Amino acid sequence: MDFAAARRQMVKTQLIDRGIEDARVLSAFAEVPRHEFVPPEQILDAYADWPLPVGLGQTISQPYVVALTIEALHLRGPERVLEIGTGSGYAAAILSHLCQAVYTIERLEPLARAARERLSRLGFKNVAVYHGDGSLGWPDAAPFAAILVSAAGPQVPRALLDQLAPGGRLIMPVGAEYGAQELVCVSKDRDGTLRREPLGGVRFVPLLGAQGFPTGRSGED
Ligand code: SAH
Numbered sequence: 713m714d715f716a717a718a719r720r721q722m723v724k725t726q727l728i729d730r731g732i733e734d735a736r737v738l739s740a741f742a743e744v745p746r747h748e749f750v751p752p753e754q755i756l757d758a759y760a761d762w763p764l765p766v767g768l769g770q771t772i773s774q775p776y777v778v779a780l781t782i783e784a785l786h787l788r789g790p791e792r793v794l795e796i797g798t799g800s801g802y803a804a805a806i807l808s809h810l811c812q813a814v815y816t817i818e819r820l821e822p823l824a825r826a827a828r829e830r831l832s833r834l835g836f837k838n839v840a841v842y843h844g845d846g847s848l849g850w851p852d853a854a855p856f857a858a859i860l861v862s863a864a865g866p867q868v869p870r871a872l873l874d875q876l877a878p879g880g881r882l883i884m885p886v887g888a889e890y891g892a893q894e895l896v897c898v899s900k901d902r903d904g905t906l907r908r909e910p911l912g913g914v915r916f917v918p919l920l921g922a923q924g925f926p927t928g929r930s931g932e933d
Pocket of ligand 1: 771796797799800802803844863921924
C-alpha cells in the first residue's frame with residue numbers, strides 16, 4: 713500500500729474539496745503519517761473517510777472532522793495548545809505542526825501510554841501527554857491560547873473557560889451523551905468576555921469526568 717499517495721488523496725478529496733482552506737492545516741495533514749496512529753488491523757483503512765476504533769471503545773476521528781476542528785482554532789504558530797482526549801495521538805500530532813507546544817490529556821491510562829510512546833517514537837518533541845481527567849484542564853500549564861476538546865460534554869467545562877487565555881479560542885462538541893451534539897467555538901476577548909458560535913452538528917464519544925458526563929456506571933471502563 714502506498715501510504716503517501718493515500719495521504720495526498722485524503723487531503724484533496726476529503727479536506728480541500730470540502731472546504732478546508734488553511735494552507736498550514738493542509739500541509740500538516742499531508743505530513744503526519746496517519747497509518748502509524750491506527751491499530752494494525754485497521755491499517756488499510758487508515759486514510760479512509762470515516763472514524764476508526766483505537767481500542768477501549770474509543771475512536772480516532774474522521775480526518776475531515778479533525779481538520780474542521782483544528783482549522784477553527786485559527787493557529788498561527790506561537791500558541792500553546794491544550795487538547796482533551798488524546799486517543800491515538802493523531803490530532804495532537806497534527807497540532808504539533810501548527811503551534812509551539814501541545815498539552816494533551818487522556819483519561820484511559822493504556823491509551824495515554826500508547827500515544828506517548830508513539831509520539832515520541834515518531835519524533836514529535838513538542839507534545840506532552842498527561843493521564844488524567846481533562847474536564848479539569850491542566851491548571852499548572854494554563855493559560856492556553858487554544859483548547860480543543862476531542863470528546864462531547866453536556867456543557868463547556870468552567871475549568872477550561874478559566875484556562876483559556878484572553879484572545880484565545882476553544883472548540884468543543886456539546887450535547888447529549890449518545891445523541892445530537894453541536895460543535896461550538898468559544899472565543900475570549902482581550903477583556904475576558906466570552907462569545908459562543910455554533911459550527912454545526914457532529915458526533916463524538918463522550919467526555920467523562922468531573923465536568924463531563926458521570927463516570928463509573930455499569931458497562932464502562
Ligand atoms: N483526538 C483523538 C480522538 C479522541 S476520541 C485522536 O486523534 O485519536 C476521545 C478521547 O477522549 C477518548 O480516548 C476518551 O478516552 C477521551 N476522554 C473522554 N473523557 C475524557 C476526559 N475527561 N479527560 C481526558 N480524556 C477523555
